[in-house]
Structures are given as C-alpha cells and as structure tokens.
Amino acid sequence: MEWPITLSVLLGSLLILILSGFPIAFCFFTLCMAGVLIYWGGFPGFEQYILSVSSSVTKFELVPVVLFILMGSILFESKIGTNLVNTVNKCLGRLPGRLGIVSVITGTIFATLSGSSMASTAVLGSILTPEMEKHGYKKPMSLGSIMAGGSLAMMIPPSGLGVFIAVLAKCSVSAFLIGIIIPGLILAFLFGAYIYIRSWLWPEVAPPYESESVPFTEKLGDIVKYVLPLAIVVFLVTGIIMVGIATPSEAAATGCLGAFAASALYKGVNWRTLKKSTITTVRLSGMILLIMASSSSFTQVLAFSGVNQGMTQWIMNLAVPPIVTVIGIQLIVMLLGCFMPSMGIVVIVLPLFGPIVSAMGLDMVWFAILTMVNCEMGAITPPFGNVLFVMKGVAPADTTMVDVYKAAMPLNAINIIVMLIILFFPETAVWLPSVTLTK
Numbered sequence: 001m002e003w004p005i006t007l008s009v010l011l012g013s014l015l016i017l018i019l020s021g022f023p024i025a026f027c028f029f030t031l032c033m034a035g036v037l038i039y040w041g042g043f044p045g046f047e048q049y050i051l052s053v054s055s056s057v058t059k060f061e062l063v064p065v066v067l068f069i070l071m072g073s074i075l076f077e078s079k080i081g082t083n084l085v086n087t088v089n090k091c092l093g094r095l096p097g098r099l100g101i102v103s104v105i106t107g108t109i110f111a112t113l114s115g116s117s118m119a120s121t122a123v124l125g126s127i128l129t130p131e132m133e134k135h136g137y138k139k140p141m142s143l144g145s146i147m148a149g150g151s152l153a154m155m156i157p158p159s160g161l162g163v164f165i166a167v168l169a170k171c172s173v174s175a176f177l178i179g180i181i182i183p184g185l186i187l188a189f190l191f192g193a194y195i196y197i198r199s200w201l202w203p204e205v206a207p208p209y210e211s212e213s214v215p216f217t218e219k220l221g222d223i224v225k226y227v228l229p230l231a232i233v234v235f236l237v238t239g240i241i242m243v244g245i246a247t248p249s250e251a252a253a254t255g256c257l258g259a260f261a262a263s264a265l266y267k268g269v270n271w272r273t274l275k276k277s278t279i280t281t282v283r284l285s286g287m288i289l290l291i292m293a294s295s296s297s298f299t300q301v302l303a304f305s306g307v308n309q310g311m312t313q314w315i316m317n318l319a320v321p322p323i324v325t326v327i328g329i330q331l332i333v334m335l336l337g338c339f340m341p342s343m344g345i346v347v348i349v350l351p352l353f354g355p356i357v358s359a360m361g362l363d364m365v366w367f368a369i370l371t372m373v374n375c376e377m378g379a380i381t382p383p384f385g386n387v388l389f390v391m392k393g394v395a396p397a398d399t400t401m402v403d404v405y406k407a408a409m410p411l412n413a414i415n416i417i418v419m420l421i422i423l424f425f426p427e428t429a430v431w432l433p434s435v436t437l438t439k
Helices: 003-019 024-039 045-057 060-077 081-091 098-111 117-134 139-154 160-169 173-179 181-201 216-242 248-265 271-305 307-316 322-337 342-359 364-378 386-394 401-424 427-436
Strands: none
Touching (some): 003 271, 003 307, 003 342, 024 045, 024 271, 024 342, 045 271, 060 117, 060 160, 060 216, 060 248, 060 271, 081 098, 081 117, 081 216, 098 117, 098 139, 098 181, 117 139, 117 386, 139 364, 139 386, 160 173, 160 271, 160 342, 160 364, 173 181, 173 216, 173 248, 173 364, 173 427, 181 364, 181 401, 181 427, 216 248, 271 307, 271 342, 307 342, 322 364, 322 401, 342 364, 364 401, 364 427, 386 401, 401 427
C-alpha cells in the first residue's frame, strides 16, 4: 500500500475513534494494536509492542512531568491565589485596565508555579471576575484578560506539557524549558499591552476607578510575605537549571520541596490538601503516561508502515524552502487546535512531522517551542478550547459561549504574532538556552 493511502487510513481511523468519544490514549492503543497485526508480523509482534510500551514510560526524562503536577497541585490546593492577586493589585497604580493587567501579571506568576492553564484560569476567574463585574468591566475585557493570564501557564516553566513535547520531539528537556521563557514573557507583555491600549482608547470597556492609597511599607511587607517565598520556589525549579546546578528532574524535586514549604508557610498543608494533591497528581500523571505510551507505539507504527520514510522523502523532494514546510505544519496544528486538546495534537503532529523537521536540519528545540505556542493558542481557540469552557464555568451566570469566543479572538491574534516572531527570529527561542546551559 502506498504511504499516502496508509496515512489516510491511519489518520481517518484515529479521527473516527476520537469522535466516538474514546479517551485519546485508548484511541491510539486500538490503532497501534491493529498496526502490530498488520506491520509487525502478527501476534509475535505483540511481544515487541509490549517492550516498546514499557520503555516509553520508564524514561528518566519523564520524571519532571509527575513532580511538576504534584508541585502545582500543592500550591493550587493551598489557596495562595487570593493573597497573590491582592498583593499585585496593591502594587499597581491607577492604570487603564488595571484589573486586567493584574490578571496577566498574576497569571505570569502562577505560570512559574503550575503548568495547568485550566487551573490557573479557574483561580483567576473565581477571584477577579466579581471585582471586574463590580467595577463595570465589559465582558470582552474581563473574560479576555482572565483567559490571557490563565493561558500563560503552558508557556512558562515548569510545564508538564513542555516536558512531554520535548521528549516526543527528542530534544533537550532543559533547553526546551529554558527556551520557552522568553516567548512566554513576550506573550505576557503583549497581552498586558493589548489590555492597556484598549482600555486607554475605549475607557468604557474597563472604567477607571479610584483605588485606596496603600503605604509603601505595606506594599513591601506584602511582597516579602506573599511573593518572595514563591520567587524562591521559582528559583528552585527554573533558576537551578539555568545556572547548571540541577537537571530538570532534580529541579522538579526541589520545586516540590519548596512548594510544600511555601504551603506550610501559608498554613495550607493539611490532610485535605495532601489527599487532593496526591489524587490529582496520580490521575493526571496516569493520563499523560498512558498517552505517552500510546504515542510512542504510534510512532513505531508510522515507521514500520513506511509513512515516515515516504512522507519525508516526498517533502524533501519538494522545491520549497524549509520555512514553508514549517508554516504548513503549524497551519495543520492550528486547525487541529480548533477541535482537539493540546495533548492529542502533539501526539499526532510530533511523531508524524518531527522526523521531517529533523531531516531538514532545523533546530528541534525551536520547532518544539513554536508548536508549544500553537498548542497554547489551541486552548483558547473556538469552538473546543479547554480554557474557554473553564472560563464559561467561572464567569457570571449571564455569560454565553459566544461572549467567551469573542473575548478570545484578540488573544488568538496576539498568539499568532508571537508565533511569527519565533518563526522569523529563532533567537527568541534558542538564545537563552545557548547562553545558560553548558554543552
């Protein structure tokens, strides 16, 4: 069978399984077992298949995924969000769109503590939505700024999805985690600039209000009490990787210790917190590792069926610059983002297109980061972005999904701008790892 037909059958079958409501991991496992029967020599191939599944989830590089989830769960359950939001709010002056900018700044800080966009959106929405409603913020501004702050959790380490993408892309986990910092900060800056400019030009979307004057000593005291301990946790995760003290796995472990210490400082460590954090970690880690095992098998099915070799050769024979190929791949990711969660997108795209990008001699860290930004955009892309539904859940009762979709559209435009920056200025993604990590 020619590779285009094989690819069409594989992807068509996968799409049917996903649309049927099966969990993503089971969709891939079903397809892979059929592939074993056809391409791995029938039933004897299942022995090799089991070994492949086992080896895919026993990689040391995957340890940070579990620990990052545990760290984020501990901090989330300890309810540090309210104090952090209040501190940031006190420190800002009378800015246009002040509460929206508070959402982005707080979301950026949350992003350095937890890699879950949905959890971050839920926290920001539950805290800031009532305040925005009270001060007359229109829905495009209130909903948009909260989704902007929440979606940043994917883009700044620690990021469990980032580790997952780096492993699938077969690039350095350390380089990837450090590489997403600058694109993440650029994204946060552009979100904040959008909120400021729109609120300045159209004050009716975010009416200005007089805030209570807070003494400098009180601001400084709150920063020391509520922000500094979290900054230490950030250093224990990202800083020690950048200075070469620890590997991502070791940094994730020290981050967990720091998260426990910070939670204890805020009196958030109790039996309920430990129980919920552990259950969340086991549930999410199990899901991610199942998807990792199934995607690894899918990669081998693609290789044994001849799809990877055939597609790579076909694209290499095209008389187009490599950048055109990368743009085409990102357009496919963008389309998938309208209908699938980020995890499902990367387990399809990276095994399929990763070998092609590598064969073209392009930097896999750069390509993986570009794909990460695209996946972040997918979380706020109508009609099925996960963050959109979380936002609807914490929004006022009169909010419709159309309101949420409208608020998300400017954010998608900003994400596309950041992707173009990374695409045409690769240094934004690869410079920081090159100067901080020893070769």
